[in-house]
Amino acid sequence: MSGDITIISDYNIESKKNFIAGLKNIRGLGINLIKILARTLNLKDSVLIKDIPKDKLAQLSKIIDNLLFSSLSTFNVGRPVINDISNGKHYLSDKLKEKQALNINFLKKIKDYRGRQHKAGHKVRHQKSKNTGRKNKRIVIKKK
Numbered sequence: 001m002s003g004d005i006t007i008i009s010d011y012n013i014e015s016k017k018n019f020i021a022g023l024k025n026i027r028g029l030g031i032n033l034i035k036i037l038a039r040t041l042n043l044k045d046s047v048l049i050k051d052i053p054k055d056k057l058a059q060l061s062k063i064i065d066n067l068l069f070s071s072l073s074t075f076n077v078g079r080p081v082i083n084d085i086s087n088g089k090h091y092l093s094d095k096l097k098e099k100q101a102l103n104i105n106f107l108k109k110i111k112d113y114r115g116r117q118h119k120a121g122h123k124v125r126h127q128k129s130k131n132t133g134r135k136n137k138r139i140v141i142k143k144k
Helices: 019-023 031-040 054-065 093-109 113-120
Strands: 005-008 011-014
Touching: 005 054, 011 019, 019 031, 031 054, 093 113
Parallel strands: none
Antiparallel strands: 005 011
């Protein structure tokens, strides 16, 4: 079983997947960032994880552990400014979930509109709710 899984920076990734598909399983890593990582390591996007040399895997783990916006200059170009990234850190996996939960709880605490929508379990970004998103929800729609 250990031959089927490769550990990169404390994340279990299937060895038989290609570079992009394997790293997409890490929450917080998108396709564009993964392609930039591949270019940084001089790897092809289609290479299988099991075919990557050990030194490149160690280098990849080091980059993912210390992923800063400033360390990947091409990643920084055109990126919107988020008020919580003043330290430049890019959050992954559990830290990302924790940060999102803190932001939502903050919105609930200050009784913002979006916080109230989260608390009630409704759509937050003004999406339509008449016909979609009704699974296990009670949305009353009055007929004329």
